[in-house]
Amino acid sequence: MADNDAQHEQHTFESTDAGASTTYPMQCSALRKNGHVVIKGRPCKIVDMSTSKTGKHGHAKVHLVAIDIFTGKKLEDLSPSTHNMDVPNVSRREYQLLDVTDDGFLSLMLDDGSTKDDVKVPENEVGERINKMFIEEQKDTNVIILTAMGEECAIEAKEAPKSG
Template identity: 40%
Template sequence: MADFDSSNTWDPTMKQCMSVKVNDHVVLKGHPCKIMERSTSKTGKDMVHLVGADVLTQSKYEDTLPSKQIMKALPGQEFQLVDILTGGCMSVVDNQGNVRDDLKLPDGDLGKDIKMSFDEGEFPFVTVVDALGEDVVVSVRQEAE
């Protein structure tokens, strides 16, 4: 990938390695990952070390890249849970009222947290990222009171 060139039109789905933070979602070594660790070199070589977990498989990936190198950021969108459907899908709505019934309830603790909130009568918000063509629920939060 090329370095950032301010003369080109900037693509919001791209970001420089130096601006990637822990909990960001980016493509790392060709995999859609949530960044778990980030550090910079102390030797003056202007390098960023990133460790991420694949949002599909939970496999760990790490890489050391020049701080000005461009990475693909994974766009995310927040939806409010409306219902959990038979077959393991969720019905969700975005802030414009558009409904989706095709999001899979995630496996593991995240899925359990979403289901438990819903079973308790709550309608939490879920964040979905485009993981290289597959929409994946990556987090849940309750509405602020």
């Protein structure tokens, strides 16, 4: 029976979704402006922070002001400086844009030659730039995709370097 349990535990570990490591803990006092933090379950970029000393026996509190990296919404949090807060693992990857589908999705080339077709054209100036460069001007376009906590969005488009 013990062998069976060990196998089961190992299997569970292997099949753990990569989503398990979408964040890591960091002590509040170690957070920095322009760094990232999770507030109300959303990945944010810290735009302002201040520390306030409280009463004689109280803990210093850190007041965080941050912008949701996907929605642009401003969020605030107040936390004791000694507490841990979650920091999202944020990655930026650049992909070659192959096509924009009729329903508004980007078709992006992956390193292995396959395509990634699950990122929508954003409804902001980045989306406008993608449409202008790729559709109107027909330039080779690279799109930078920001990924955090299982969400993705295009944050930048630029002309692809000419090969050759």
